Structure formats: C-alpha cells, structure tokens
Amino acid sequence: MSRSPTDNAGAAVGTVKSYAVGFAASVVLTLVAFGLVMGGALPRLPLILALFALAVIQLFVQLRYFLHVDRSSAMYWNLMALLFTFFLMFLFIGGSIWIMYGLHERM
C-alpha cells in the first residue's frame, strides 16, 4: 500500500500507536477530571475552569488521534467545516447563556 496515512479526507488511517496514545491520554484526562470533582480539593471557580480545560484538551486529543484531523492538505476541508461548526456552537451556546441569564437578572 503506497498511500500515506493522510491521503483520505476524513477517512485517514490510524496506527496501533496513534490509537494507543489517544486512548491513554483520554483515560488520564478523564480520571483527572473525575478525581478533581470526587476529591473535592479545589475551590469552586478553579475547579470549573480546570474541568473545562480538561474537556477541551481531551476534545483535541480525540480529534487528533481518533479522527485524524490535522493540518495536512487532505484534511483542509474537514478542518474548515469543523471550525465553522465550532463558530456556530459558540453562537448557539454562548448566545443562549448570555440572553437567558441576562433575562434572569432582570426578572
């Protein structure tokens, strides 16, 4: 097989190593997140920020190692579609929170 792992747009092939790295990193990130909440050592605000940070890192780990989204030219349109979707999600979720909590304050 002469194709490189990034030849297929969205259908890229991983290796045993890439899945192992992605899996190990995800397990560690998940355990840290649950451990922080169940241990109860951090104050509320730092804890919330840490949970969001861990989730975002795990999101990128899984995109990279499980779905093989990277900056190669073959994945260009997959990445563009993903970034556009992230933008829409930011509008949806951020906008909803902004409007509804603003309304809540004024009620």
Add this chain to the structure above:
Amino acid sequence: MTTAQMAHLSGAPGHEVHGGPGSHGSHDMGEIQAFGFWLYLMSDLIVFSALFATYVVMAHNYAGGPTPKDLFELPAVLVETMLLLTSSAAYGLAMVAMHKGDLRSLRLGLVAAFALGLGFLGMELAEFHHLISIGAGPDRSGFLSAFFTLVGTHGLHVTFGLLWIVVMLAQLSSKGLTAPVKGRLTRLGMFWHFLDIVWIGVFTVVYLLGVVQ
C-alpha cells in the same frame, strides 16, 4: 474543493485520479463519501449544541425537585465513560486490522466495540430506569426534561451505532471485505469516535459540573 476535483465526483467507485494540486493528488469515491459523512457529523454537532444550550439554560430549574447532587452517581458515570472510550479505541484497532486485510482481528475489534458500547447503553438505561422509578423522570422539572433530552439523544445515537455495527458484521460475512464495505466501516468509525467526543461534553457539563454547582 477545486472544480477539477468536483469533476471527479461522477467517477466510478475506486477510480483514482492523480495529478491534483500538491502531493496528495489522489481522490476517490470513498474520500468524497467520507467528506460528505463528515458534513453530516457537523450538522449532528449543531443538533447537540442546541441541546447543550437548552440544558445549560434549564440546568437550575428544579421546580422544587431533586438537584444533580441528589441524583448523579459519579463512580457509575466514570465506568460508563471508560466503557465508551474503550469501545472507541477498540473500533480504532479494528480499522487498523481492516487496512491490513486481517479479517479475524477486524471482526474481533468490531465485536469488542459492540460489547463495550452495549455495556455503556445498558448502564445508561439502568440510570434512566432508576431516575424514573424514584419520581425523577423527564416530567419532574425543566432540569430533568433537558437532562433526559440531551443524554437520551446521545443514547439514541449509540443505539443506532450498535445496530450499524451488527449490520456491518453481517455484511462482512455476506459480502466480504469489498470496497463499499470498507467505506461503510470507515464512516461507522467516524460516527463511533464522534459519539465518544460528544460524551466528553456530556460528562463534563451535565455530570461533573452538575455535582459541583
């Protein structure tokens, strides 16, 4: 996509075209279908973000009913998370086996991914059954309506993924490892990993932050 590449949309399945821009010049039907499926996944992500937005807005509307702290059992959610994550990794190994042409390992990986996914779904259904039996069903409060809708929609996706794995195991037996079957297995893999990614959002926003607040 350039017009030159668009012209190859009508190409026969498996037909490869060389000489596109850059060194990655080969595009075939499988890639175009994978990209189309990627766009479907993005639209699915929009559905989930609407449900996440609804959940976040409704998360404190308890209507005098139970709060996340009263209801959620984190050790069980951690086990659920590990089941789904391991299932996703098992599917990845099945994909590696597929590209090596190792049919036996491919089947083994698919069966493992199915069993782990089924374990996840079983735990989720047990949780739903428990909540409804103690009077914390979707009709109890705005928080619980949003909870059941968001987590239930993810569970429904997992159910269809499990069904799809069974169909692919049957197709592997009846058709063998043909190009269309390989393409379907690849797209199922994208779907399965995608559901694992959505679950990161669910366990963080719903369960962990729910217990913190």
